[in-house]
Amino acid sequence: MNIFRIEITKEDPLRYISHLDYANLLQRAIRRAGLPAAYSEGFNPHMKVSFASALAVGVTADGEYADIELTKNICQPDFFDRLKNVLPDGMQLISAKQIGDGRHQSMNALADAAFYEIKLPDIADSSELQIAVDKFNTAPSIIFMREKLGKGAKKGHIVKKEINIKDFLLSELNCDNEENTITVTIKVSPLGSIKPAEMIRALQENYLPSLDSNSALINRKTLSANGKSLMEFCQTIS
């Protein structure tokens, strides 16, 4: 089996598209590149591409990861060039590696931590931010009310669920007062996680009412497994 793992960006021009649309964009690029993609069987064949995560609308990433299965063996430089040349604005190919024989673990299950950098809009008094972040960090728990549109029987209703933001943080919030940014590492697990936007909302609701949380620009700097980049989990073929 020929599988390539790629590291690509999701930059500003693509900030406001959903994960599904982002995946579609990559698949169409693979087709434009004329790469021999593998498809599932059946009436409605799907291209065999799997992602490490699902980035939310409004979030950019310096590195997003996808595994692409091909039907034919092609060499890495050829793959790299062909794909790179057809990617849309805001999607850059950083690296591509040919990986194992298909017995590799799915990236989805591997990834365990995401490191975010969040650029906040200007706040009149920058010491205010530091104070709020300190309070946030020292609080034993930060309760946030998550509201979601219901599915199935609850369709059309808003389902509320209380979550403790702190359960999902792997680091404290670090703030850079000069740049007006916050960095944080959030836990990723198949059992669920929080969105960085939810964390910012919680910060605003609890400690920083003057913050316009809608204006925060969220960027995922890295997604890692066991402290290592997902690209390093590929077993290379010589």
Place this chain on the structure above:
Amino acid sequence: MIKLSPAVLQAVNKPARYTGGEVNAVHKDRSKIACSFALSMPDVYEVGMSNLGLKILYEILNKRDDIAAERVYTPWPDMEAKMRENNIPLYALESFTELAKFDFVGFSLQYELIYTNILNMLDLAGIPLLSEKRTNDMPFIIGGGPCVYNVEPIADFFDFFIIGEGEEIIIEVADAYIKWCSQTTTHDRKEFLQCAAAINGIYVPSFYREEYDENGLFKDLTPIYDNIPATINKRVVKDMDTIPSIEKPIVPYINIVHDRLMLELFRGCSRGCRFCQAGIAYRPVRERRKETLRLLAKKMIDSTGYDEMSLTSLSSADYSCLPALIDELGTDHADEKMSFSLPSLRIDSFSIDIARKLQTARKSGLTFAPEAGTQRLRDVINKGVTEADLLKACSAAFSHGWKTVKLYFMIGLPTETDEDIKGIASLAEKVVALYKEIKGRRDIKVTVSVSCFVPKPFTPFQWFGQNSKAEFERKQQLLKTHIKDRAIQFNYHDSSTSILEGIISRGDRRLSKVIYRAYKKGAKFDGWSEMFNFSIWQEAFADEGIDTAVYNLRTRDFNEKLPWEHTTPGVSKQFLLNEWKKALSQELTSDCRRSSCTGCGICQALDAGVIDWEEGK
């Protein structure tokens, strides 16, 4: 240039509607451009981006180095609120330039219920709604598309209209403008409108004056200058093989309504259904050669990466080389897992064979449009389809495994009686019974969708009085009580949108004030049932003292001059009248495509002809 803040974008649903930058979008250096167009379909992005006509014009205009064409759609109310709150004027998606800075803003007029969106967009752009209020530095507001066969209700808002197919004329307009800019000393808009009016197919409404008789009925519309034509014939592309078409369509970032490639096999349909305006508006039938289509398909697939392509036309199954085309497209793109589909099927077993070739049809079920419930009424409307045809097509479908059939009908057709309504139910029941007979099972689903008939200009039914709202509702209920089989699902819509369409589509200039008033009262996205508010419109008509029945319910006199006759698809009035008479006596008229001319007069009026590549022709 407009810059949108994250606060605005994060606060609205689907921000990618407003941020552009898609694959194949064309970005030009505006300082090197001699003429700019903002092309719009006045609906939300996902609908507007699906419009074929605008895609064609976008590419044709952008092929020219000195012309830039950009896109703009109607902001959804959440975005509109944010724009108004933050004083963001309406802008185009490529360069984020304000609409007011374009030379032309072109609206595609797909149906009457989008008119209020046009006013809202002009207002958001800071452009005066009435053409007479626009100053020399403002764009020319132009309209084109299917509604041009009666633009009188929106005449006051537009500088000019393009009647008919836009591929050639849009370039003529741009060239005329570039030339005018280099010569004019006055920069007076009227001066350019004179140049535009000299182009064959352009209608400048402000150059005409309307008259009404003592009873308030429309009497005439005449040019106020000697050099302005009294009638404007539509433009047609004579050769579909040589005219440039879509090669690099924009690939949107978000899912749109028709999220697939569209390959236009041919233009026109000459089956001659008497209710159908498109059937007259796009005559004569002009096919593309199979080789041209294969080439276009390849270019589109290679440039977009789409995996779905729809073979579009008014009646794609009529394409002369369809089976061969489908086979060859399949072979050309065997490795790419392309799926091809037809937007509609003809009611015959040939169509089932075609649907079998296109495996995708299997997923969605089959759709047929018998349009009327009895043979008598189908003959009135010249729908050359019998019950036997439908059952034959269904039986072919059932034996090949289909078990979902959608049937489309209309109610409110001329001469219709309650028997015709009941006939819809019994036809659907026969389809269910046929399935049981063939398969010995009951797991069939038949959906009956019924729409309310809107008589349209330039059809044989243009004189006919539309059914009232009460009558439509009675007929819907009547049909409902006659549909008893649980395998049949009955769909119908509130008739008020069809009533409004009925009023506006055969309206005159006096309706401009009503549309303006309805807009002022908050009407927008009227084509979206969740946003449509009929009472706003009823108030607007009342405020303007308009008796709507005169427009939609009244049966018109054959000797009346009709308010739309001056912008014409080229059809002879006598032909329409004969067709009306034949309708009343249930006489059929044959398709002129592969038999002899039936005398609609369009080919002669436009010096064009039918092009059909059927073997041996």
